[in-house]
Amino acid sequence: MAVACALAACAPDLPVGPPHPADAQVAGFDGALTDRADAAADAGDAAAAAGDTAAAAGDTAAAAGDVAAAADAGADGTGGTDATAAVDTGPAPKSCPPYFVLVAVNGGAVCAPDAPVWGIAPLSPITLTDNGDGTVTDSLTRLQWQRVPSADLGDWWAAQGYCDDLVLAGHDDWRLPTDAELQTTIDAVRVDTAVAAPFPAPAQDDAWYSAVTGYPWANGPFIVRSDGSEGPKWPGTDVAAARCVRALQPWTAPSAPRWQIGKNAGTVRDTWTQRTWQRVPANGELSWPDAQSYCAALPLDGGGWRLPDVRELSSFVGRTLHPQVEPLAFAPAGDAYYYWSVTPAATYPGAMWGVRTVNQPFTDPLKTDGWQNSARCVR
Numbered sequence: 001m002a003v004a005c006a007l008a009a010c011a012p013d014l015p016v017g018p019p020h021p022a023d024a025q026v027a028g029f030d031g032a033l034t035d036r037a038d039a040a041a042d043a044g045d046a047a048a049a050a051g052d053t054a055a056a057a058g059d060t061a062a063a064a065g066d067v068a069a070a071a072d073a074g075a076d077g078t079g080g081t082d083a084t085a086a087v088d089t090g091p092a093p094k095s096c097p098p099y100f101v102l103v104a105v106n107g108g109a110v111c112a113p114d115a116p117v118w119g120i121a122p123l124s125p126i127t128l129t130d131n132g133d134g135t136v137t138d139s140l141t142r143l144q145w146q147r148v149p150s151a152d153l154g155d156w157w158a159a160q161g162y163c164d165d166l167v168l169a170g171h172d173d174w175r176l177p178t179d180a181e182l183q184t185t186i187d188a189v190r191v192d193t194a195v196a197a198p199f200p201a202p203a204q205d206d207a208w209y210s211a212v213t214g215y216p217w218a219n220g221p222f223i224v225r226s227d228g229s230e231g232p233k234w235p236g237t238d239v240a241a242a243r244c245v246r247a248l249q250p251w252t253a254p255s256a257p258r259w260q261i262g263k264n265a266g267t268v269r270d271t272w273t274q275r276t277w278q279r280v281p282a283n284g285e286l287s288w289p290d291a292q293s294y295c296a297a298l299p300l301d302g303g304g305w306r307l308p309d310v311r312e313l314s315s316f317v318g319r320t321l322h323p324q325v326e327p328l329a330f331a332p333a334g335d336a337y338y339y340w341s342v343t344p345a346a347t348y349p350g351a352m353w354g355v356r357t358v359n360q361p362f363t364d365p366l367k368t369d370g371w372q373n374s375a376r377c378v379r
Helices: 019-027 030-076 156-165 179-183 289-297 308-316
Strands: 099-105 108-113 128-130 135-138 144-148 207-213 221-226 230-232 245-247 259-261 267-268 275-278 339-345 352-355 362-367
Touching: 099 156, 099 207, 108 352, 135 259, 156 207, 179 207, 179 230, 289 339, 308 339, 308 352
Parallel strands: none
Antiparallel strands: 099 108, 128 135, 135 144, 144 245, 207 221, 221 230, 230 362, 259 267, 267 275, 339 352, 352 362
């Protein structure tokens, strides 16, 4: 396990390989991470204050509803409530903590996580429950999903409008999911389709919009496809639908720093997922068998390293960051576009899932026959 410490007090006592050009940026990382954590804490305090305001507004709205119901009952002898009526949640936030994004809902906006604040989901989801009312609940992420998605929609704006208008199972606070949320509906090891049960398998290859937009040169939102791949949607490609979601219990950014630089500054621990990562990836690109051997033999900080699975690998990629690998915690992979995972791409025989971290993040099947990519080890 990595031990967090001030970089000045960390004496290198284990080999970490040849120097990496990014090592010159190590100085000051602790302070920068602390600043990032302070900013997240401030955002959390602001969110808490907004929550208090929303609660007060909700109490006021409830009282107004009681008065209106009483008036209706007195006028015509009837009463009742609208199960889908929107609750006033107060002013929408203008910005979100790191790894959270603004998502439109009910004419306003909320901060939703686009990184696994819930931890690493299993490759084959086991926390999904079909509620029998057209929805699926995930006990890990605390999300409720629309079980059957929309038909294919013309564009991202149409998808946003579809979720905003959706009334399902007595709720009208549906929204587009973030990319990280949408990935939890994927079964990374299922052969016939990557769509997790109890969601119905699509009749053909399909894709679903996320609420996260790509970079200007990507010119489109991120989508997750029924084969398990994901990335920005390019104009004129990938007809996509909407699978809407609502939060049963909204997530807030943890007050503790997400990243902790470890002993010798060669490791970094993700406090959200409880994984420790090699900060500087392998020098050069490796075949898939060599990448596995490299991680197994890595002596860094006592060893015990392995090649990550695809859920772990995508967990440190920030789709709203530029560069997409957190520069305060990781050194880049040079010119390498993709990292290897240890997870077979079941829908593509002879391929393993890989994650790209340059220009735009992608999760794609990578052939093991002759292809070479970078390796970043985990434990």
